[in-house]
Amino acid sequence: MNNERYRGTLKNLIRRREFGIFIIIIVVMVLVGLRNPTFFTSDNWKDMLMYVSILAFISIGQMMTIVTGGIDLSVGSVVALSGMSVGIIMRDNPALPPLVLILLGTIFGLGCGIINGLLIGKGKVHPLITTLATMSIYRGLVVVVSRSRWVVYGDITKGFRLIARGNILGINNLMFVAIIIAGASYYFLNHTRKGREIFAYGDHQDAAKFVGINSTRINILVYALSGMLAGFGGVLWVSRVHTAQANTALGYEMQTIASCVIGGVSIFGGVGSVFGVLLGTLLFGIILNALELIGIVDFWKLSVQGFVILVAVIFDAVLSHRVAEQMRKQRRVFDAE
Amino acid sequence: MDKLLSLKKIVKHFTGTLALSEVDFDLRRGEIHALVGENGAGKSTLIKIITGIYQPDSGQMLVEGENAIFPDARASYDHGIAAIYQEASLFEDLSIAENIYMGHQEIRPLTRNIKWKALYNKAQDLIKSLEVNLNPRALVKSLSIAEKQLVEIIKALSANAKILIMDEPTASLTKEEIDYLFRIARKLRAEGTGIIFISHRLEEVFDIADRVTVIRDGKKVGTLSKEQLEVDELVRMMVGKNLKTLYPKEDVKIGEPLLRVENLSRAGEFNNVSFELKRGEILGMAGLVGAGRTEVARTIFGVAAPESGKVYLEGKEIAIENSGRAMELGIAYLSESRGEYGLVLQMDITQNITIPILRRFARFGWINRVEERDTAKRFFDLLDIRATGLEQKVESLSGGNQQKVSIAKWLAMNAKILILDEPTKGIDIATKAAVHKLMSDLAGEGKAILMISSEIPEIIGMSDRIIVMNEGRLVSEIKRGEATQEKVLTAALGEKGK
Numbered sequence: 001m002n003n004e005r006y007r008g009t010l011k012n013l014i015r016r017r018e019f020g021i022f023i024i025i026i027v028v029m030v031l032v033g034l035r036n037p038t039f040f041t042s043d044n045w046k047d048m049l050m051y052v053s054i055l056a057f058i059s060i061g062q063m064m065t066i067v068t069g070g071i072d073l074s075v076g077s078v079v080a081l082s083g084m085s086v087g088i089i090m091r092d093n094p095a096l097p098p099l100v101l102i103l104l105g106t107i108f109g110l111g112c113g114i115i116n117g118l119l120i121g122k123g124k125v126h127p128l129i130t131t132l133a134t135m136s137i138y139r140g141l142v143v144v145v146s147r148s149r150w151v152v153y154g155d156i157t158k159g160f161r162l163i164a165r166g167n168i169l170g171i172n173n174l175m176f177v178a179i180i181i182a183g184a185s186y187y188f189l190n191h192t193r194k195g196r197e198i199f200a201y202g203d204h205q206d207a208a209k210f211v212g213i214n215s216t217r218i219n220i221l222v223y224a225l226s227g228m229l230a231g232f233g234g235v236l237w238v239s240r241v242h243t244a245q246a247n248t249a250l251g252y253e254m255q256t257i258a259s260c261v262i263g264g265v266s267i268f269g270g271v272g273s274v275f276g277v278l279l280g281t282l283l284f285g286i287i288l289n290a291l292e293l294i295g296i297v298d299f300w301k302l303s304v305q306g307f308v309i310l311v312a313v314i315f316d317a318v319l320s321h322r323v324a325e326q327m328r329k330q331r332r333v334f335d336a337e
Numbered sequence: 338m339d340k341l342l343s344l345k346k347i348v349k350h351f352t353g354t355l356a357l358s359e360v361d362f363d364l365r366r367g368e369i370h371a372l373v374g375e376n377g378a379g380k381s382t383l384i385k386i387i388t389g390i391y392q393p394d395s396g397q398m399l400v401e402g403e404n405a406i407f408p409d410a411r412a413s414y415d416h417g418i419a420a421i422y423q424e425a426s427l428f429e430d431l432s433i434a435e436n437i438y439m440g441h442q443e444i445r446p447l448t449r450n451i452k453w454k455a456l457y458n459k460a461q462d463l464i465k466s467l468e469v470n471l472n473p474r475a476l477v478k479s480l481s482i483a484e485k486q487l488v489e490i491i492k493a494l495s496a497n498a499k500i501l502i503m504d505e506p507t508a509s510l511t512k513e514e515i516d517y518l519f520r521i522a523r524k525l526r527a528e529g530t531g532i533i534f535i536s537h538r539l540e541e542v543f544d545i546a547d548r549v550t551v552i553r554d555g556k557k558v559g560t561l562s563k564e565q566l567e568v569d570e571l572v573r574m575m576v577g578k579n580l581k582t583l584y585p586k587e588d589v590k591i592g593e594p595l596l597r598v599e600n601l602s603r604a605g606e607f608n609n610v611s612f613e614l615k616r617g618e619i620l621g622m623a624g625l626v627g628a629g630r631t632e633v634a635r636t637i638f639g640v641a642a643p644e645s646g647k648v649y650l651e652g653k654e655i656a657i658e659n660s661g662r663a664m665e666l667g668i669a670y671l672s673e674s675r676g677e678y679g680l681v682l683q684m685d686i687t688q689n690i691t692i693p694i695l696r697r698f699a700r701f702g703w704i705n706r707v708e709e710r711d712t713a714k715r716f717f718d719l720l721d722i723r724a725t726g727l728e729q730k731v732e733s734l735s736g737g738n739q740q741k742v743s744i745a746k747w748l749a750m751n752a753k754i755l756i757l758d759e760p761t762k763g764i765d766i767a768t769k770a771a772v773h774k775l776m777s778d779l780a781g782e783g784k785a786i787l788m789i790s791s792e793i794p795e796i797i798g799m800s801d802r803i804i805v806m807n808e809g810r811l812v813s814e815i816k817r818g819e820a821t822q823e824k825v826l827t828a829a830l831g832e833k834g835k
Binding site: 191192196197199200203204206207208211212270271 | 411439440442449450453
């Protein structure tokens with residue numbers, strides 16, 4: 001029946017999109033490499049991949065919220081809050097093992113996420129408004145918690161520094177962690193009931209309610225996960241940059257959203273893939289890295305970010321319009337045979 | 338106890354209106370029971386009570402002998418009552434199989450992961466049991482409306498629904514698809530499922546129903562069995578009076594061509610379409626769903642651009658870049674789909690009717706509300722729109738009444754050329770006759786009407802000329818006196834009819 005072809009067309013399309021991003025990645029890499037061969041040095045790649053790894057798993061958290069039709073604007077602030085809090089605890093308790101610090105950061109993030117989840121799931125406040133508010137609130141708490149005394153290089157213990165610098169099985173810790181989280185997320189979202197319910201809910205809230213999907217629980221779940229990943233990322237962030245300040249990860253949420261959008265996550269919900277987000281994050285990271293290497297001022301980074309999001313969204317709109325047209329033209333009257 | 342469902346003396350009020358007044362209704366095992374009545378008569382309300390969306394103010398409801406008044410839709414679903422509406426409630430980006438089993442997919446006990454193979458196989462089995470041809474892995478968004486409704490039925494099956502409610506399921510289906518749907522309904526009936534079937538198309542009701550219950554103004558007028566069914570009696574019960582004629586076509590002097598379309602083409606939609614539309618004429622455009630009629634109409638209206646061909650208005654060639662231009666030129670288009678009626682749901686009836694013509698009541702930007710209201714009222718009365726008043730928000734009107742508001746809007750625009758795409762689809766008998774009379778009157782005033790319809794009796798009854806489209810091509814032109822059902826149908830079917 002024709003359906004085979006349609007499913008094929010759509011699956012094909014997602015594959016093609018991911019393939020497309022892959023090609024763009026290659027192209028950008030070549031272009032940047034030509035302009036500045038430093039791009040290809042292992043030091044540069046190590047740095048970039050460390051940055052990208054953290055962005056990747058926090059973007060996966062973001063993806064889950066976007067797939068439900070919402071969004072989490074507070075992730076940047078959660079990264080900062082968790083990073084700052086853990087940094088201070090580390091400074092005052094240098095003997096604490098790094099793993100405990102990681103756990104603490106993750107719990108702080110989880111707490112922030114649950115608050116978001118409750119406001120959105122139980123309070124029925126719109127995700128955009130909620131996370132916009134908590135974005136500011138959590139950011140404000142960063143200053144309060146630090147009492148205006150940032151965490152600086154001297155405060156970082158050796159063990160803490162190793163969180164970001166160390167290796168497991170030969171791969172940098174951050175990359176390793178990103179891969180594990182990506183794998184787990186893939187499994188969760190594609191092979192468990194709850195994961196599928198997240199997509200169903202994002203696709204059609206009313207129909208979801210009808211099959212017993214609890215909207216409150218789904219919301220609490222995705223925002224808690226997003227917050228938890230951001231909190232976890234916060235600790236790793238501070239370990240990587242050796243500092244925690246009031247403006248740590250300022251505007252970071254935009255980067256996660258950009259990564260998701262490039263990776264094919266639909267703003268309307270119901271559509272998204274972990275692999276796509278990984279590719280999107282990689283591309284975004286490469287672009288950022290490229291900007292630095294080409295010598296573009298920080299100032300422009302923000303514009304480029306926005307530009308990239310715009311391009312990705314327009315591309316998607318045009319593409320889905322074409323697909324819809326194609327499908328409509330191909331669709332024959334249901335064959336009664 | 339072969340009564341699956343039994344409602345006794347159901348009463349339901351809404352603020353200001355008595356929606357249902359002591360209504361009795363019952364459904365037997367293995368029966369297809371049709372529910373008919375005008376728009377706003379109370380059918381939807383009754384169904385919503387059965388499915389638990391509303392609760393009755395008083396009265397009794399028994400499901401298989403047990404008292405059951407459901408607090409919400411989910412509760413009724415859990416008790417074996419499934420409903421299928423025109424708008425499917427499916428997850429578009431997920432596969433058919435996932436849609437069927439969402440929320441209760443089989444999982445492996447230890448790892449909690451979904452057993453995909455089992456999922457697709459079970460779905461395939463259900464699909465096979467209905468003897469249809471669908472791929473369980475297909476994404477729902479790739480399906481046609483008919484196929485989506487099939488998926489809804491399959492969902493109901495998987496939930497072991499004993500009572501299936503079909504609310505206007507055939508509205509967007511082709512003849513073939515309707516036959517298919519009925520075949521499945523009969524199969525389910527044979528297995529003991531009770532089906533409540535709501536439709537405005539009396540010929541379908543005659544075709545499929547074992548019993549028919551008529552609701553009028555919130556009261557049950559009566560129930561007829563298959564043997565007792567007879568058009569006049571049924572219509573009398575629905576409307577309360579005998580309808581002399583459904584197709585009040587008057588003889589109107591037909592003038593010179595107002596619109597001429599020459600070799601219009603759009604790849605994938607229609608090819609080399611040429612015809613004329615004269616003043617005072619009702620031109621019926623027949624054809625199967627998908628023949629390209631709506632596409633032609635939309636191109637004339639400026640929604641889509643023609644790839645080749647010309648359009649002439651009053652002899653002069655025109656280019657219609659967008660619908661705004663079309664409206665300026667006096668072309669109006671009533672879409673067949675409710676979502677495209679162009680209604681602003683949160684606004685009231687008056688506002689919706691007058692939106693395109695506000696300039697008429699606005700001097701220096703100030704809207705004269707009295708004039709506005711008077712104009713709206715004229716059409717409100719003309720079309721007998723059932724509402725609490727002109728101030729009622731359109732979103733709370735029934736589908737049929739929303740359509741009336743949309744028609745009113747176009748009429749208020751005084752368009753010269755009216756393209757009506759399935760104007761009486763989903764409309765009850767009485768209003769149908771009113772719309773037809775209106776069309777006749779408008780033709781009498783010199784307007785040119787292009788009526789797209791899939792109801793052959795309507796085409797034959799109302800058109801001065803009939804043009805038939807088949808797979809994108811205009812294959813036949815038939816004059817009023819010579820038109821027969823066979824001629825039109827054969828042309829519409831094209832080669833398949835031979």
